[in-house]
Amino acid sequence: MDRKKFVRTLGICVVGIPLASQVLQSCTSIYYANTSEEAGKITVAKSEFLNEKEKQRQFVLVTPRGTDFPISLYKMGEDDYVASLLKCTHRGCELNVGGNIYSCPCHGSEFTTTGEVLEGPAEQQLKTFKTTTDDQNIYIYFS
Ligand code: FES
Incomplete structure (x- = not known):
């Protein structure tokens, strides 16, 4: 994996994991x-x-x-x-x-x-x- 692709993937993970966590928490509240x-x-x-x-x-x-x-x-x-x-x-x-x-x-x-x-x-x-x-x-x- 080249450096540019690695940084982009890392950015998606850094932003995506907290968002996914919030979505899952809101689902479990019902x-x-x-x-x-x-x-x-x-x-x-x-x-x-x-x-x-x-x-x-x-x-x-x-x-x-x-x-x-x-x-x-x-x-x-x-x-x-x-x-x-x-x-x-x-x-x-x-x-x-x-x-x-x-x-x-x-x-x-x-x-x-x-x-x-x-x-x-x-x-x-x-x-x-x-x-x-x-x-x-x-x-x-x-x-
Ligand atoms: S606002 Fe139209 S059905 Fe609820």
Whole structure:
């Protein structure tokens, strides 16, 4: 390998490895929680918010039976959770989660983690569901 080619390859590695690492880290932050579901109530154990390193997740995704869109269960504080349907209110695309916002890949709408519109063209807030908690679980009232 000549010197010029070696330097170019080294440069790609120096820039590429940290970028690849960030991309992989962002991929691993999406976690689909184990849940149980009964009569319109979804149960999520609070332990689902702990990752394999015992660190707190900010959110988990929940997939109710018979639905096309996941629910994002976002931890706002101690025993304070918001459950939002990840369906864009503009034309119904599935939203992405990242950087403490929900963003739409179709036309660029953005929503806060409580479902409020940050950026159009969407005009209506996301559908959210009532949540309650006890010592062990979070309950999403899905109907
Ligand atoms: S469907 Fe989401 S912005 Fe259009």
